[in-house]
Amino acid sequence: MMQHDDNQKNLLLAIVLSIGVLLFWQFYYAGPKMQQERDRLARQQQEQTQQAPGTQAPGQPAATPGSPPVAAPGAAPGAPSAVPGAAAPAGAVHTRETAIKSSPRVTIATPSLTGSISLKGGRIDDLVLVKYREQVDPTSPHVVLFSPADAPNAYFAEHGWVAAGGSTAKLPARDTVWTAETTGPLTPATPPRLTWDNGEGLTFRRTISVDNDYMFTVRDEVENKSQTSQSLFPYARIYRVGTPKLEGFYILHEGLIGVIGDHGLQEIKYADVLKEGGSKTIDKATGGWLGITDKYWAAAVVPSQTGEYRASFLGIPGSPGQREAFQTDYLASSITVAPGATAAAEGHLFAGAKQVNLIDSYSEALKIKKFDLLVDWGWFYFITKPLFHLIHWLAGWFASIGISANFGMAILATTVLVKAVFFPLANKSYESMAKMKNLQPEMEKLRERYKDDRAKQQQELMGLYKKEKINPLAGCLPIVLQIPVFFALYKVLFVTIDMRHAPFYGWIKDLSSPDPTSLFNLFGLLPYAVPQFLHVGAWPIIMGMTMWVQMQLNPQQPDPIQQRIFNWMPVLFTFLLASFPAGLVIYWAWNNVLSLLQQYAIMRKNNTEVHLWKNLGVEKWLAARRAANDKK
Known part of the structure; x- marks a missing residue:
């Protein structure tokens, strides 16, 4: 039941769960939905033309x-x-403006709304949200909510x-x-x-x-x-x-x-x-x-x-x-x-x-x-809403001290706080995995000794765990407990209006939209538009790099196929997340950095070998430099 490397089993489990959700969304929901929407708009345009x-x-x-x-x-x-x-x-008329003019009206003028009430029918059928615009551009039109019954996109309230x-x-x-x-x-x-x-x-x-x-x-x-x-x-x-x-x-x-x-x-x-x-x-x-x-x-x-x-x-x-x-x-x-x-x-x-x-x-x-x-708020209402209030409070605090990208900074700060809350669990998880790794030689001996008797093999392994006071499930439990919190935070950032048109540092002017840059036109240096499926911005690439570096903390897999899967995983995630709102990608990249630092610190604390520099080739490079210096 136990694989040869329980440490990698836990990591692979987390990656498979995450990638399963993303693939399901991309290929079985978002893709067909987007195609349905395009087909519907095409039919609508054809009907209006004909x-x-x-x-x-x-x-x-x-x-x-x-x-x-x-x-x-x-x-x-x-x-x-x-x-x-x-x-x-x-x-019936065919434009919103003429529809409004076609009946006598009472004007609406409030700090949040403009529009009018139609005296014909006594309806509230003309509302514009003056605090919100269609695009980040401050000259873009305000968001139109209600339109009269005679307008192309009628939407109104009636009593x-x-x-x-x-x-x-x-x-x-x-x-x-x-x-x-x-x-x-x-x-x-x-x-x-x-x-x-x-x-x-x-x-x-x-x-x-x-x-x-x-x-x-x-x-x-x-x-x-x-x-x-x-x-x-x-x-x-x-x-x-x-x-x-x-x-x-x-x-x-x-x-x-x-x-x-x-x-x-x-x-x-x-x-x-x-x-x-x-x-x-x-x-x-x-x-x-x-x-x-x-x-x-x-x-x-x-x-x-x-x-x-x-x-x-x-x-x-x-x-x-x-x-x-x-x-x-x-x-x-x-x-x-x-x-x-x-x-x-x-x-x-x-x-x-x-x-x-x-x-x-x-x-x-x-x-x-x-x-x-x-x-x-979704299924995890009891987690999602408190997380929103935390982010909202932090955004207000950052704004009060003069930080312009206050909502983006609130996302980063919330991620740190969530990591801090789960640190004891993560610490126990990594400690368990470190102990399991130190026991690998003993475990291999037991597997080899009882390779023809699976029941005896499991019995001896359980005895070894008991002797060394190790719980083999301790490495998985923190991952399972963090999934609802991760999903709740993801949902807060996606569904609440606070991230809409909220800027971040650099080129991100709207955290609710995908990163506007693309690798395939050198981030705007080349004068051509990139097809949507190749639109991979700077932040998704940063996210993919942080994920790849985090994976290098662990030793290379003995199975070449499994190692190739791990190598391609960050690339796949980079493309999958390229169409996500920039705020979510920034959160994910920052979460990867914190996880990397946390895992590195815990591995060093438990005297577990950190394979980062070896996997990155730094050790070979340093050895080559030393050899070259010795020859001199």
Whole structure:
């Protein structure tokens, strides 16, 4: 069971596990996903090019999407079966700018957002994130989050009312033009109020307020001046047309998301919700939220945390001349408005950047159930989130002492701290491996003596371990324990927005993007672009070199094939990590350097031979120099 070199067995195990994950991601997930995305964009471009004038434009919401007929929670018979959908208006326009101009609007102007609310439909359908840009270049466009229903990439939030089945009451619809009681813009200090009278005794008022960041509060009121009671159901939805550009990493969820009461976290990918049976409805939930998430941005509607509601996750497949669409919505319990009375419903809308501390503050202040899961913390939540807070605190500390590359430095400092925490385990691991190595001659003798009796051989080996107080598993255990921490730190650096457009020293201007340089054009000295599969930057090469040097601490393998595998391993990792965000590659390279120094120190402490200089040829070079000097 034990191989001839247990030290190398542990190292090989760690490398095989790491390379297995990377190969799986590269060849079975990321590659096919990227090809699917390219094919989808090509089809989309072809459809837009071939579309005839006067037909429905790609990017328009599908007609009347809805969920399967299910009675509304807590409602009387005849309750609506679904939240209403949106249909593309006749003569739909084809640019975002003209779509915005096609309806009267109330301007939005906050420290974090600009845009407008459409008075036609009373929707929040025009949002731009003024603190974020598409590229590192400070002159690049700001990130656009919401766009109107008539725009090519429609994406908006809508609140409203649904009447009970059989009711003939006129309610605000997608084409309803509301009246703004105030002319000023929506700011944190000046929430506008919209009104609409149905001419049958019902007056609707909508007050929309927003804070300095990304949380809207939408309060809908109904005044009943008629002679009969009205039962109405509040609803809210997020609607998106077309599958956006996806990152395509297996560790990141992009698509429909929500925490639906006691049903917990729901994550449905765009492709999955479009499949037959992919749409999902959950009835009688209390507490939670639902929406659509990208890597760094999200939109989510938040119902009352005390009342029951029905949640739906919908996918509407595309058709010729029309793209696929996605909707998440909730339908709350009915509200009865007696004659002469006024009733109200209130909900929240988050639309913006997924800043961890901001989302946590909303979760606490508004008592939103598990709102922090809007950030994809993954399985190791209990490790991932504390690691984020550590990095965030360190970044703030470095910034306070005037270090510009504060987030990159926080990554390096966190790696040092993690190494320090695991040092006792690593020390025991290396000590165990050192003792095992010193026992190699005795172990070889036992294997040779009992080579025809495997049971006896194992018995004698176990006796030798017991005599020398060695645990053969001690070398593997620290590696196994560190895997969740490594994965959690990797996920923090990948999914949180802090690394986006964060600079580092030298040529790295954005830690969230791959190293922009390439070996194959001499790092920009030669005037030609390099194909993507050959794009190997300076930091991936540094990472590969540190990995190769670390492997040279151990003796050469007696098996030539195994030695060739070890020799090529750093090269393979260099190419695999070339497309990773630079921040992750820098972390990996720095982790290799710390591991190298740690292993070297422990090996020297335990009087274990360090093969580094021998493997690098330094000893031969020094011997040759001495011989040459002696001849002189």
